[in-house]
Every structure is written in C-alpha cells, then in structure tokens.
Amino acid sequence: MTQLQAERQYKITDADKETFNRDGYWISPKLFDDAQIERLRQAHERVWAGDYDGDGYSMNPFRLSANPDALRKLDNGWWINDEVRKAVTDPFIGELCADLLAEDEIRLWHDQVIYKPGIGDKPSNDGNVGWHQDYGYWQCSSRPDMITVWVALQDTDLTNGGMMTILGSHKWGLIPDSDSFFNQNMEELKAKYAADREWVEEPCILKAGQASFHHGLTFHGSGPNRTNDPRLSVVAHVMPGGTAYRAGVQRHDNVRLLGPRPYDGQKFDSEYFPVIYKR
Template identity: 80%
Template sequence: MSLQAERAYKITANDKEVFHRDGYWISPKLIDDDQIERLRKAHERIWSGDYDGDGLPMNPFRLPDNPHALRKLDNGWWINDEVRGVVTDPFIGELAADLLDTDEIRLWHDQVIYKPGVGLNVSQDGNVGWHQDYGYWLCSNSSDMITVWIALQDTDLTNGAMSTILGSHKWGLIQGSDSFFNQNMEELKEKHAGGRDWVEEPCILKAGQASFHHGLTFHGSGPNQTLNPRLSIVAHVMKGGTRYRAGIQRHDNIRLLGPRPVDGQAFDNDYFPVLFQR
C-alpha cells in the first residue's frame, strides 16, 4: 500500500479480533519518512533542552549520569510542535476509537523515549520492566485505554523492541504491576505470571508503524544491543468521558483537573485534547 492508502486505513473485524484476543495490534505505517526524520530531530532538541514555546514538560528532566540509562519524558506535546502533531493526530485517534468501540478519544499523556545503544555489553540499564500501564493510571475510572507506541526506526529485538504478553489484558489489574523501572525481567515474570501462561511476543515494527496495546497488557523490553539509539514517540489515549477516581493513587494528571478536583470529574479540559470524535 502507498502511504496515502495506509493513512486511510480502516480497522477491520479481524483487527478487532486480534486486539481483543492478544491485547495488542500492529498498525500499518502511520507517518512518512519526512515526518520520521523531523521527529528524530525533535528528540535531539528535547534532550538538549531546546523547547518550542515557554512551557515545560510534565516532569522536570535532566540527562542521566549513566549514558546507558533509558531517557523518558512525559507530555512532550507541551514543548515540541512535532511531537504535538503526532500524538494528537486524528487518524491515530480514529484507529484507537475503533479498537475500543467508542465515539471519542482523548490524549491521556504522551511520552518521548530514548533507549541508548549499548552494543553487546551485558547491561540491564536500558531494560523496561514487565508492567501494565494501567498500574500507573488507577486515578482513572476505566482501564480501557490504549498505548500507541510509534517506532522512529525499524525496531526488533536487537535494538530493544517491546514485547507483549499475549492475552495478559484478560488477567485484570495485577497488584504491583507498576513495575516499569524494575529492570530484573526474570524476577518480574515470576512475580506477575502467577501460574498463568506467559507467552512473550515481540512487536517487530518498521519505521513509522505503531503498536496499539491495551492498558492492562503486560509489556516490557530488553537492551538495545546496537550502537544507535532506539527512538519512539508514545501516545497514551483514553475514551471520552473517562473520569477521576479520588483517593486511589497519585498521578500528575490529577493536578491538571484544577485546584480542587472532585471524584467523578471528567478528564476533558485542554490538557486532555480530543484526537477523534464521531
């Protein structure tokens, strides 16, 4: 398919079946090579502190002392126009809406992620531990959220591709699944599997493709054993009408509801822009 045709892609019944069966679905190419290159340059600007506008990302960022450490920044759309363009893309919103059978998709927050290349060094420094994204988002009243992980280069296990645990979104919320930063993958596997079948499947992506995984799908990634960084832009999205659950768990998005958030308040202001609405 040409990119123009790919951008007009519609979710099929088979796509929905795969997403609901496995907990994730891989898209056709969403962005062209020119946009990929612009987003790679956006990475360079962001990590050097060169921001668009006078704002700041959600959390302050400084380069880690360890050159092998993962770099992660939340809400890059606040500080970079290229990131803003892709994480608020209506086409991405429409694909997510169809996978979730909903009429509106809003941005929950984004992430800009840089996994350094360490070559063949034996290191866990770039690992992302097995986790469920919703384990961090318990302040929202629905786990029906999707993470759209967009590759900015061809991505496979050699450069630290993400792997998912097939069908793990059907396990429900697992206690302690907010384990992104625990880099001991074997320890986490033993902890989270709980006797269930643990089937790892890598998300092999061409540059510009994305994986769409459910908020309860366990996923993680190992080291980048090339000499080039693995770059990605990530849009975490939610159904329109997703609401705040008070007193469950702290998350920075709660502050974006205003000075006195109340239980049941919708995440529907300008900090949570609409990507798609029927």
C-alpha cells in the same frame, strides 16, 4: 495515491478488533512518512537538549543522566515540542483507537518521548523497561481500557530493545503492584507475574513509522538495545471520551491538571487532555 496515503486511509477491520480483543495488542500499518519520522528524530535531539518550542514548561523537567546507558523518558512532550504534538494528537491515531475500542471520542491522556541507548554487547540492564501494566499507574482513571500507541522511529525488533507484549494478559485484570516500569530485572518480574498464568511473550516488530497499540492492562516490557544506535519512539497514551477521575485510589501527576481540588467523577476533559478524534 502513494502507498502511505493508502495506509493512512486504513480502516480497522473485524479481524483487527478480534486480534486486539484476543491478544491485547495490534500492529498498525505505517502511520508517518519518512520526512515526518526524520522530523520526530530531530525532535528527540531538541527535547534532550532542553530546546523547547514556545513558552511552555515541561511537565517533568528532564535532566540527562550521567549514565549513558540509562533510558531517557519525558512525559507530555507535546507541551514543549510541536512535532511531538502533531504526532500524538494525530486524528488518524485517534480514529484507529476509537474503532478498536468501539468508542465515539478519544482524548490524549499523556505522551512519552522515549530514547533507549544502544549498548552493543555491554553487560547492562539500564535501558530495560520492566514488565508492567500501564493501568498499574493509571488507577486514578475510571477506564482501564485505555490504549498505548507506541510509534517506532526506526525499524524496531528485539535486537534494538523492541517492546514485547504478553499475549492475552489484558484479560487477567489489574495485577497488584504491576507499576514496575522501572524495575529492570525482567526475570524477577516474570517469575512474579507469570505465576500459574500462561506467559507468552510476543515481540512487537515494527518498521519505522508503524505503531503497536496495546490495551491498558496488557503486560509489556523491553530488554537491552544490543545495537550501537539508539532506539527512538514517541508514544501516545489515549483514553475514551468521558473518562473521569477515580478518587482515593492512587496518585498520578495528571490529576493535578484537574485543578487544585479534583473530585471523584470529574472528567479529564480540559485542554490538557485534547480530543484527538470524534465521530
């Protein structure tokens, strides 16, 4: 058995659950082999070039910014790229999430393909991801205990703009106006959210193919990529089976996937939200 095969048989331990429940995040073993990582890196190239698999339409058509330092991000890349689809619907990811959450079924909420350009020592914050809570965007969902699985497609640490989480911040509950992904002023956001809370920044240090798993309420963000190479990732946002629409709270593009007249309590259970794991 290769080392990767052994890693892909990994079972969540009580210590992993304890880490996830205490810190709001957990780092996995290597999920994907080098060949799959390379294919996902090529998928990035194709996505940004508008070269799509099949006849699907992208959820939010991507236009390359004139600013070469800007973060690139596409939601629901699985609709238009088969490699991304294979990665973000991987049952192994689903099983790890099911075990961390003690759930029987896991569905995909949506994915993201994210490219952070390397800017060397240029004084730019254009690739920053502001401190935010994912559930700050997902309040139309009945469950805040969703998980974001952030898969590194190269070795990632703070030098290339790796993500940081705020330890234990998922226990703070939903903080008002925490949908601040696009605010690139990390210091301003920190001053606002840290207030009198204990603010402990934890770098997510990952080898290529490893992933960080964070809770929907865990604050996280990332700073500049100070290398000269882009930082590439694919991200699966997942939810427990049975997660349903919470009407009248907040809009999200996914709600339109429920049909023309979504109703309170309607389950996110169509083909747009595939089951990626079931016991």
